[in-house]
Amino acid sequence: MKQRLRYYDSVGSRTFDVLNVLFLIGLAVVTVLPLLYVLAGSFATESEISSRPFFLWPHRFVTSTYHYIFSTDTFVRALLTTIGVTAVGTAIQLILTLTMAYPLAKRFLPGRALVLNLVIFTLVFSGGMIPTYLVVRNLGLLDSYWALILPLAINPFYLIVVKSFFQELPEALEEAARIDGCNELNVFLRIVLPLSKPIIATFSLFYAVGIWNDYMSPLLYIDDSKKWTLQMIVRQLTAANADSANVLQQLETVTFPEQGLKFAVVVVATLPILFFYPFLQKHFAKGVLIGSVKE
């Protein structure tokens, strides 16, 4: 104990500690500052955004940008679309992942190794963008909301993690249920799923964030701007080379604080994620770590 105190108290060691603390606090601040600035800017007037170099609290607090974006069809439709696709998509992803992971967790199941290898192979190699696009097109899913859900229905990484979780569940419980005459389906529904609540919570959040944030799928599969998701709107409004004129005519024709508008749209697209962040954080580290285990 004495030795420990002495060595931590050396001048060099303490200097390092001070610098280290300062650096890491600085890093955390730099990470969140852009978000706070955009949040503050979304409540500021246009003149304040252009005149003040940087601020985290607007002089005049206005909500007119939010009133405006929520009064446009384009934005409200995109928001509702995104919420709907995220909800339905997450449910489908969860069902498919859980039902597939359970049989894969049964070591005695003939053919299990083959299927597992098929899954793992997709982590190393894939058909790529165009062949996948053609499959979606040939299925007649272009311009359908299903195109935003089905091609991403199972994340192979998540599947393997859930499978590992199922393998760790106590076999005795399942065995008892079998002896009582439960078939495998009922064992899965009545014994295994109730035990899996934490992992279901984790992956529903992971999946939901994935769909909410997805930009590539709508870009590839959705031409009809009436079916665009929030991420497409964000892109159209804020990108430097965005061809926003014809898409968001409605937004453009009204003379409106353009910067504030962008700020507000970014905030609305980000807020749900930040709202769920504390729940995510409770579980995600575990998800990442189990996912790193090799099979």
Next chain:
Amino acid sequence: MATDLVPEVVQPAAGSSRQASPPKRKRRTRNVPLWRDLLRYRWLYLLLLPGLAYFVIFKYLPMYGLTIAFKDYVPFLGYSGSEWVGLKHFQELFTGPDFGRLMFNTLLLAVLTIVFVFPAPIIVALLLNELRVNVLKRSVQSLIYIPHFLSWTIVASLTYLLFSVDFGVIANFIHGIVGGQQADYVAQAAWFRPLIVLQLLWKQTGWGTIIYLAALAGVDSQLYEAARVDGAGRWRQFWHITLPAIRPTIVVMAILTSGHLMDSGFEQIWLMTTSLNRDVADVFDTFVYYIGITQGSFSYATAVGLFKGVVGVVLIFGSNLLAKRLGQRGLF
């Protein structure tokens, strides 16, 4: 349940220690016909079916679709009806004017990623590990993980808002210090790569620390105590205990990274591409989109994608082999 999940699941990588199968469920022997297995495990196979269908339709059907890289695909004629042209599209790719530029841009971004982005989470994790105030450590972690959950469209939008001429806070700040003509960071080709690296650092550094912090948390504290008794200072403990402890993790992450050298992150690059920076921004991923989706040359675009995919497979197996040769545990 959830709290004791990690230690249990992390270990059984070797995992065969459990006596999984109950006595009555013996492995299928040669004299049991297939239909019997199907009947016996019908519920399990039924559960497996939807997921398997997904993999067949959306993962393996596209792999079959890769054959159009060797054909002149006409949607009307279908995969098998289109004319076989052999390596025509690959010849076009390798001899065409774009190949050199695509390769250069893709590889340069990969090198920048390895040099600047790969070490960042290792350094931050090591610094976090030296923090002894737990509240502070957890607060910093909570904040630096956030950007990982934001979409690339949000990240690109933030970049535009912060770096654009006239309005951008950071652009104005730099202008205030440097003076002169204000640079248009988001449009100019020269600033494309620095911005990409900056975005990656902002978005992924915090998240990347998780895996290293887990490795660091697993170090036996007795090692440190023993070293201290032997008179090792803080630096020596770091050099001889901490660093060796996370070396396997670094190797695994390096293998994974090198497997993705050719994946430049389609969404990020696409969102940051402007008409002015196309020359430096075009990489294989975005090129496939331009050629395939925008111009409709499905076969050529598929050939480009296949080339990229094959190089990726070679890279991941190659680096795994290399890691094993160097005496490290590989991925597989």
